[in-house]
Amino acid sequence: MAVSYFKVYVACQSMLIVLVGAVPEYHIDQEGIPTSRAELAKRIHFADNFTSIVTEWYLIEQEAYKVSLASSLFFAGLLIGNITFGPLSDKLGRKPVYISGSLTNLTFAVGIAVYALLGYCVREWRYLALVSNTPGVIFLLLSFMLPESPRWLYSQGKTAEAEDVLQYIAFGNGKERLNLKLQPSAGTLRKDELAPGILNLVKHPVLRWQTIILMYIWYVCSFVYYGLTLNAGELRGNLYLNVALSGLVEVPAFPLCMFFIEKSWSGRRKTMTCFLIFAGFACIFTMFLPTNAGLLLSPTLLALCGKMMVSAAFNIVYIYTSELYPTVLRNAGLGVCSMSCRFGGILAPFVPSMKSLSPSVPFVVFGISGLSAGFLTLLLPETLNKPIAESIEDLQSPKYQVLKNEEAEQTS
Template sequence: MNFDQILSAIGGFGRYQKILYVWICLPQILLAFHMMVSIFTGATPPHRCRGFNSSSVAADLSSVPGSVNFSLLYSPCSSTGVPLQDNRTERVPCGRGWVYSQDTFQSTTVTEWDLVCDKAGLNSLGSSIYMFGLLVGSVLFGAMADRYGRRFVLLLSIALQTVFGVAVAFAPNFLVYMILRFLVGATISGVIINAFVLGTEWTCTKRRMLAGIITDYAFGLGYMLLAGVAYLIRDWRKLQLAISAPGFLLIFYIWVVPHSARWLLANDRREEAIALLRKAALVNGRVLPPVTQVEKCEIIGRRTQSYSAVDLVRTPQMRKRALILFYIWFVNVLVYYGLSLGVSRLGTDLYLNQFVFGLVEIPARTLVLLVLPRSRRLSQTGFLAIGGLACLLMLTVPEGQPNVVTGLAMLGKFGITASFAVIYVYTAEIFPTVIRQTGIGVSCMFARIGGVLAPIINMLDTHNSTIPLVIFGISPLLGAVLALALPETANRPLPDTVEDVENWDMMRSLPAKDNPEKCESVSQSASSTEELELQHLASQI
């Protein structure tokens, strides 16, 4: 028997797996907190040069001959200096710091370390460094998981995320703050990768996609809850502590989170694997097959030939599809985080916007479940087009109508979230089995580059507010056009080799592979069991 047959025999998505997914979903809420908290902790409230209280303003006015434009005294990055002729005053940089409005925030990293004016770019740099931490963490903790096991690395990542997250609340300066945020980002990748892989390795193929969407819903719940937590806690250090400290409550994971039986078998730890499988069968009300069959279980999907990332671009058809997929991954993450991190610029209630931005993820992912079985290509194109057009339409809204701009931003977030849900399924079906995981891994690298660039592009808003929206609008529209050049994979056989990709026209005439109707039946072959293992990996990068 292969492992999927054993898994089907003991219950492919029974009570044991459902309990496991509860444990997997809880950290997703904390992940959403850490991913989006910079919207509040790094917010820039209205500010002006220090010293412009009523008495100092009166003194400044008395020293300036004739009339003066009073509003100039409140320039956020300069102050009046020596009076000049023609009722003008010389503008000089703020020499005594800034005064910040406390109508919305008691304190942020911006107000504490004066990350405004000449140092405003440091705020966006901090967000980019955090995103870079995700990139480093995926490489580091992904490799560790293959060597030391999913459970160990998952527990280690949660522990480090909690410790570093709490430490961020006590950062003495901005440099230490950025370093700690980088480390938090790295550990988040460790949680994302290993939590989902652990779940998929315990779940039958038929329910694997649905189980992955469940964890996405948990992330959306955390997205919405953050708005309420931030509304109640307006001090950035207390807010950072509030979202990080609950991680200590997950210490009971040491006793409840199991190893991956598949990983144990692959690493010749068969006695431990048999004990876990027997426990899962007992919880699911099933009977474990004879131990002799389990001991002879072969972990399917092992490669007999070595492949590398070069094979993604070695042949014409594979190269075309790979480059298009890389670009779409990049665009999805770029626009997703560009809109998410730019929510404070919409001009309406920040906390309400944050809540709705999280809320729209629920119907977006639900719609994907309805339309994806009909067409992967048209779904990808349509959702990218919605996201891009919504961003461009924001440029046409006259000033003074922030509600309309907010509505279009929500529509753009809806489209790009749905597009994101499509792309990791679509990618798993386009790349052939022999380089599927390699292709998804390289795609994730391009996605994280988009995450690093998103805060930098948002920073351009201070120079020209149209530049970020033009980029966030045109980029997905180009991706929508390119997606039309990809093959339709809905209900079609999956390619197993690069030659299958090059001979796609002949493959289209073949009937689709049969899928199991129930989790209790025998699972698919190696090509289908591997196809979704990493589908969720990039959905929250």
């Protein structure tokens, strides 16, 4: 539960720049061109009743890129954290680095709506940043109450501690004390039992192109998802309502994708392909709609539909990727894909600024990206009701291929 609430805090951090860096309507007195920031401060007039770093330091015109840069640096920090703290979680445990997996992506979507509500109530950007960041201290203190991963404890030879954590979890679920006794663990793995490293993703032809395709799909999911999320502040209409809707529209995406990926006639591959293609078309079709049209025919509605579709695809790609890799390479595969995902987040903040060329340009960029990733997904194998390989040898063995064919015949 604590980790679920933490996702709300993470959502507020990811969306911080949308309101803290919001650009209100403004006009500059047309009596020559301002030659200094002091002169610009006297002649510029902001229309809306909120403050932001834009109104504080006049980040408009040639200075507008600094807002996108601030958001991009946030995602660059996530990339650094992914590279740095990922390996630490295997050495120090999951609890010290405060990650043992996310409980649900729904709380992230709700967190976006919560942030919109905070922004509506707190119009001064410094106070908004303070309110949004304060829960981080609370979650840091609460993290000491979380138990360590019993699986990690067992893998490190700490059998007694793993038993205590399992008893704690059982008690929290309303169960009586378990008569539990784990087999002694040898602790750290022998050298010949260590999981193959990242190089094996490139070395073996059966995994090489699969990894490249998955890296691109993860990149596009992040690029389009965060691009549309950050672009919510650029849409016409009420700023806070647009931000809230960009989060709430994800709520139906989770049960929707969970329904389709378990059906034999759709599965993982077809479902993700359809969601990415639909997201791409939704973005591209915005260029054919007038900006002053009603709600049912507005670019805002199509952008929200695209956000829901790419959010569903983002949920699926975690499951799909973990099933495509053999057990010994699963962590390495997910790690590489997660890193490529961060690059999408780094580039995404700069795309909304391309509206200076044309209002539809950002959506066309997102649309083409979604379509390309959707069609590339068709090159990957289906994993629904298929045996999951334990090792690289399993992927190449005739027995594994026979099992895959038998599973395919049973589900067809």
